[in-house]
């Protein structure tokens with residue numbers, strides 16, 4: 001054996017939300033794990049910073065106390081709903097929970113990733129079985145009979161892990177090299193993010209704002225409130241549309257903020273903090289093979305971002321938990337074949353596919369601005385439809401109504417659509 005070679009049951013590459021959840025799941029099951037990241041924390045991750053109900057759900061399952069500790073962080077705010085702005089500018093105000101009280105735990109949160117991811121890294125201290133190494137960029141992964149032999153940029157040390165979990169994000173080298181996942185523009189999105197201070201008209205209960213402006217379709221412009229008068233502002237659009245229409249996203253963002261008659265008023269006294277930055281969003285609008293012999297892909301490395309909302313943190317955490325569980329099982333039965341790890345693909349898509357498929361349908365709907373306008377107009381006139389939309393955030397059965405032609409028939413041809421029938 002190489003002098004500097006160390007053995008671990010599991011190595012996780014990438015300490016974003018997906019990697020951290022995989023590490024905690026393994027440690028809780030008594031498995032020693034090496035978690036590495038190329039960055040030094042705290043590190044930024046270009047993101048909208050919105051933590052959906054799914055993140056809250058994962059925390060509750062992992063350790064309900066995490067949520068209480070997150071709430072103590074000055075960098076976060078609770079978010080109680082979403083304001084959709086249809087292409088015709090009509091607004092639909094949708095609370096995530098009906099009859100809510102801001103005294104209770106919020107259904108969602110918003111926190112800059114710089115702070116949120118660093119908070120998660122802090123949580124690792126509670127799990128002595130997790131060894132965390134920052135400034136360790138995985139550059140080489142070689143499958144041997146004992147497991148994956150891993151090497152790091154500019155370092156002598158070599159690690160052999162029985163199982164490799166790749167949670168190394170949207171630009172994952174492991175997903176490209178071992179997983180054979182490639183960028184397909186119709187299943188990929190380009191996104192830009194900027195921080196602003198002093199945007200006016202933010203919701204008092206920190207509703208996030210999604211603006212489906214005509215010049216951004218089929219993407220959207222967002223404003224997400226943060227503590228101390230800050231806001232995360234950005235824009236996202238499917239990559240094939242960006243190419244087809246030869247869109248310069250940075251220019252479109254600038255035009256919205258400076259020239260859009262409604263938006264520019266809200267940015268009159270606002271100042272940008274830092275620069276506009278961009279990053280990719282690998283969408284989960286297509287099923288992929290996300291495991292192989294001794295290997296699983298997690299989060300963005302597995303392309304699991306919601307194709308309608310652009311949310312990926314929750315799905316990264318869910319897949320991280322499932323990869324952790326699958327690894328525990330594989331170590332117990334000592335079965336590391338590609339066939340055995342196929343169970344992970346089934347678990348992930350069993351949990352996420354119906355949501356992802358539905359979001360794909362909703363993404364298509366945005367191609368028909370008149371339909372979007374119609375849903376918003378009718379919902380503003382019809383309490384039952386508004387309630388249905390609110391419930392869709394917590395109840396997947398409700399959300400599946402959006403796939404039913406009857407929903408649209410009632411919407412189009414009835415003034416009082418029986419949307420819950």
Ligand SMILES: Cc1cc2nc3c(=O)[nH]c(=O)nc-3n(C[C@H](O)[C@H](O)[C@H](O)COP(=O)(O)OP(=O)(O)OC[C@H]3O[C@@H](n4cnc5c(N)ncnc54)[C@H](O)[C@@H]3O)c2cc1C
Pocket residue numbers: 013014015016017018019036037038039045046047048049050051052136137138139167168169170172173190191192193234236278279280281298299300301305310311312313314316
């Ligand atoms: C503009 C934009 C807006 C978004 N808005 C939202 C939002 O509001 N809400 C939401 O839920 N999602 C949002 N997303 C998606 C979300 O950011 C991702 O889905 C989420 O970060 C995925 O988590 P992850 O753990 O899979 O990967 P990441 O968070 O990307 O973490 C990957 C980690 O791997 C490390 N790494 C990479 N390569 C290596 C290597 N070779 N060796 C070691 N370490 C490595 C990186 O340093 C990083 O720490 C947005 C994305 C973008 C681009």
